[in-house]
Amino acid sequence: MVNSTIVVVVAEAKEKAAQGVDFSPRYGAVCPECGEKRLKVITSKPWKDGCKIRYHRCTNLKKGCLLAIMETTIKSVQTGE
Numbered sequence: 001m002v003n004s005t006i007v008v009v010v011a012e013a014k015e016k017a018a019q020g021v022d023f024s025p026r027y028g029a030v031c032p033e034c035g036e037k038r039l040k041v042i043t044s045k046p047w048k049d050g051c052k053i054r055y056h057r058c059t060n061l062k063k064g065c066l067l068a069i070m071e072t073t074i075k076s077v078q079t080g081e
């Protein structure tokens with residue numbers, strides 16, 4: 001029998017990562033799951049139409065962050081000039 005609570009938690013974490021987080025000039029991208037700041041940048045796209053998209057990975061295995069365990073890519077969006 002599948003533990004449905006775990007399935008829901010995993011699905012929610014993946015959804016948060018896919019939806020993306022705001023990129024802050026001060027804290028960088030913050031993990032939507034564990035709150036880790038300045039996530040490591042995997043891919044950085046050029047500025048386009050006033051926004052810049054980056055893809056990050058959380059490495060906070062110590063806290064048991066689901067996104068780190070699953071090696072899920074986290075999208076961040078920075079808006080500005």
Ligand SMILES: [Zn+2]
Nearest residue numbers: 031034058065
């Ligand atoms: Zn995390």
